[in-house]
């Protein structure tokens with residue numbers, strides 16, 4: 646295991662969050678002095694959603710939505726766990742005749758999206774929900790495994806969750822898939838990213854060449870996490886289990902899997918594994 650990866654797992658997640666915040670804060674100060682802040686994007690220190698390549702990742706996913714998911718400019722779209730608008734920001738350029746609804750459990754992210762996206766684009770709507778997650782919202786009061794999405798049945802043409810089910814536990818995912826089934830139109834598109842584990846990935850994990858060290862089983866043998874005390878920091882699922890759940894909730898039609906390079910696979914598209922499918926008609 647290389648030093649960077651060792652550090653990732655040695656440091657407690659709270660220390661990592663603080664270090665990341667300080668690093669980004671320093672970058673914000675430099676950008677401020679140079680006058681080179683990015684127009685329409687949140688300051689770096691507010692980025693709690695992962696990769697430092699915020700703009701690049703957002704653009705990448707909107708491209709995938711169009712190319713792999715056939716997203717239309719007039720679609721009604723749901724962004725589950727929208728964070729601080731990484732995907733919503735570039736979507737404003739494309740969803741000109743459609744609508745986007747996003748919800749998240751991080752108050753700061755939703756506040757920023759409302760103020761900086763919805764004010765300019767009235768077809769973009771954001772909502773905060775106070776759901777508990779040990780990594781993202783330790784004081785949350787609502788249980789994700791009992792949460793009903795605040796939208797009517799069959800409302801959406803296209804639903805996506807990028808890097809969200811990689812932070813959610815099995816029962817919560819079951820509840821979210823049943824809600825996706827309820828609010829997605831028959832034939833509607835479902836675009837979800839995962840850390841999906843199969844034999845090739847399992848081998849790479851055992852050889853310590855995968856980016857995520859999924860060594861702790863979570864209640865059984867289909868879910869594995871990497872940070873001993875915080876499963877929600879990073880959790881992967883056996884590929885068979887994911888497919889089984891999509892099938893159980895009628896969202897497995899025309900399933901295409903585009904594996905990512907997090908696990909150091911030979912063939913890959915993005916970082917996480919992308920599952921694109923449709924709801925049964």
Ligand SMILES: C[S@@+](CC[C@H](N)C(=O)[O-])C[C@H]1O[C@@H](n2cnc3c(N)ncnc32)[C@H](O)[C@@H]1O
Nearest residue numbers: 694726727728731749750751778781789807808
């Ligand atoms: C890695 S971030 C990704 C954010 C966003 N999807 C993106 O791609 O930029 C994970 C997000 O999932 C959100 N999240 C975690 N559990 C959630 C839940 N039960 N419901 C909705 N969002 C959740 C977190 O608050 C966080 O914003």
